[in-house]
Amino acid sequence: EAQVTQNPRYLITVTGKKLTVTCSQNMNHEYMSWYRQDPGLGLRQIYYSMNVEVTDKGDVPEGYKVSRKEKRNFPLILESPSPNQTSLYFCASSSPLLAGAQEQYFGPGTRLTVT
Amino acid sequence: RKEVEQDPGPFNVPEGATVAFNCTYSNSASQSFFWYRQDCRKEPKLLMSVYSSGNEDGRFTAQLNRASQYISLLIRDSKLSDSATYLCVVTGAPDSSYKLIFGSGTRLLVRP
Numbered sequence: 001e002a003q004v005t006q007n008p009r010y011l012i013t014v015t016g017k018k019l020t021v022t023c024s025q026n027m028n029h030e031y032m033s034w035y036r037q038d039p040g041l042g043l044r045q046i047y048y049s050m051n052v053e054v055t056d057k058g059d060v061p062e063g064y065k066v067s068r069k070e071k072r073n074f075p076l077i078l079e080s081p082s083p084n085q086t087s088l089y090f091c092a093s094s095s096p097l098l099a100g101a102q103e104q105y106f107g108p109g110t111r112l113t114v115t
Numbered sequence: 116r117k118e119v120e121q122d123p124g125p126f127n128v129p130e131g132a133t134v135a136f137n138c139t140y141s142n143s144a145s146q147s148f149f150w151y152r153q154d155c156r157k158e159p160k161l162l163m164s165v166y167s168s169g170n171e172d173g174r175f176t177a178q179l180n181r182a183s184q185y186i187s188l189l190i191r192d193s194k195l196s197d198s199a200t201y202l203c204v205v206t207g208a209p210d211s212s213y214k215l216i217f218g219s220g221t222r223l224l225v226r227p
Contacts, residue, residue, distance in 0.1 A: 040219055042220060043159070048214070090158055090159070106158035108157070
């Protein structure tokens with residue numbers, strides 16, 4: 001089954017404790033992206049990757065890091081989480097050509113709470 | 116001004132009603148347009164792409180007005196299962212066509 005998986009689905013942590021949210025897709029998509037969703041603000045792009053070892057900042061990259069060592073995986077790293085990073089996070093992937101014009105497949109989301 | 120603006124709703128309609136949502140976007144160079152559907156606390160899923168000539172998929176009709184920079188979604192014969200949040204999505208300028216810009220969504224509640 002074609003899918004994007006994220007782990008963990010729910011996480012409560014404390015300020016400053018490093019964490020990683022994993023994202024994996026089995027569709028051989030080149031393009032992957034991370035979003036956060038907050039009430040009234042919609043989905044905002046954090047980072048994206050056009051291919052292995054190619055990553056770039058989205059609209060709200062501060063406080064986040066990503067890596068793309070393999071095509072299928074695109075982990076999101078919070079080196080020192082803060083309460084303003086409490087949010088619902090989605091990973092997404094799509095096919096390589098004209099990525100913006102193709103359907104993006106989203107993972108089920110990770111609800112993160114930072115206290 | 117937000118890049119993509121939608122009326123947050125909620126739109127509360129009876130089953131069988133016709134309901135329309137509008138969305139405006141600020142970047143005249145945007146190339147591609149979509150409606151995504153998001154159920155409560157779930158991931159967004161593509162509902163339909165929006166083409167310049169307008170397009171229809173069953174009970175759903177999407178239209179694009181480039182001159183006025185707005186997109187519409189019409190749902191006919193509403194079903195209870197249509198209750199969800201509908202996200203208007205546009206791509207960035209041609210040099211960033213991979214970037215999706217999301218509206219904050221319009222919530223639809225269909226009542227029996």
